Amino acid sequence: MKSKGINAGAEAIVAKGWIGAHKWLILRRLSQLSILALFILSPWFAKLTEIWLIKGNLASSLTLNTIPLTDPYVLLQSIVAGQSPISTGFIGALIVACFYFVVGGRVYCSWVCPINIVTDIAAWLRAKLKIKGGVVMTRNSRYWILAFTLLLSFITGTLAWELINPVSIVFRGLVFGIGLAWGMILAIFLLDFAVSRRAWCGHLCPVGAFYSLLGHKPLIRVDAYQREKCDDCMDCFLVCPEQQIIKQPLKGAAKGISSVITSSQCTNCGRCIDVCAEDVFRFQSYIKKLR
């Protein structure tokens, strides 16, 4: 059982085939990389056709020269710093906020954020090399950090977190020119690989903390709808970036706890669905139930 970390999902590959056991992972990588590629390639495309698919970066962008999208966390920092954003930025932030309110805030983390690819690789390598232990920190650290970033923005009148935010710096670096942002990628990798498991996304990142608060009651959730079929292989637990959220929905049948993963920390990454050979999990939409 202990050595499971090396190849969690082995049974799932046998049962569902490699693609079947990596379906959501592949879709997530496609989503992350195509968003990045769209931003990188749009200027070239615009040079050829004079049509701008999307410009800007995750902080604020303009799609097809009409739809503004703004990161509500970045805009919040600006407001706290004492600036009043004009309508374009505000509308953009509203659209983004509404979207994540529906699909789940931390969908940003697993489907959009480029750093997630780095931390996923670090976690995977850590499991492969059976690296255990490390610095212990509480998962609530991110909320403290979130609070302090806003406090600092207020005190200094700057977008304090944006000066060192690896999420925006790496994404911007890849789109506009990398500079020393490579160092940031390396630092995050080493942190997650050597210092502590899932240190960045699971404990420290205030961006994820913000989004978890923004969309804490999403309409799309993972449901352990066949939890009675669970054979305690622990695969889902091993791959989950927020391990603490699985246990209760999966094992709480006797206590009458719902099988739906309701934690706002769930990133809807769907990796548990992938690695489960018994098909215990599935995505569940609550959009219809609202009507």
Next chain:
Amino acid sequence: MDKSRRKFLAESVKTASAVSLAALGLGLYARQSKAMLPAQAIRPPGALDEADFLGACVRCGLCVRDCPYDTLHLAELGSAIATGTPYFVARQTPCEMCEDIPCVVACPTGALNHQLTHIDDARMGLAVVIDKEGCIAFQGLRCEVCYNVCPVRDKAITLDTRHNRRTGMHAYQVPVVHSDACTGCGKCEEACILEGESAIKVIPSHLAKSGGSPHYRLGWKEKQRAGGSLVSPDAKHRFNLPEGMDYDYSGKGLIKKGEKKIGDSERQEDSPFSSNPLDTLNRKGGL
């Protein structure tokens, strides 16, 4: 229960302390970032004051994308400019001062002030003839390149004719920048014919411009404002003359009241000077 609460409190204190420690470092860096913009990095037109700009700019790069001349860049991590913020370096690529100001229109937050609708009103910085030893106009050569490339021609930069004392018979035509018209676009800095650094440079306005001398009154300006001389014409009584005495400006000096003054016939006003300057030069005696 009590135990778990105590554990929770202890954990919270630990986390809060660790985060505060990191926050102190970040706070210091954030405060520093306000002062670290290098002089050669110029913000796009309409940019708020640096302190406000760093709170308003979300580092999205939309201004960079909409600049038709690829003038603007986003600061990369590791440069001295606050990371991700837009700037340009005039010596490399100056602002072309587009009439529709697309960079300002693109800004989603107002970090580039949307009230700037006329590019001539932009104040990205102020050009300063900074190396007068290098500038060839100050050697007496004809250059005038900065004067000729200036988009606010003959207003932001004028040529001042000065006497060349070395030859005694030639003139210098030296560039003089006027802050009421200079937009800080940097065309002059780019065009300067000198090798390496330019003799004329756009630097932040607050560094380039003094507070002036409000306690001095410049007579010629006061006169212009008042529409006429403030002194001589209406200064009728300039001497406390002894009783029964008068004063002849044109040479006689103190005279008895009623005695004929020399200049009486020629003088129109109360001015001590004749309308013909030769009279003043040729006359004898004191004023």
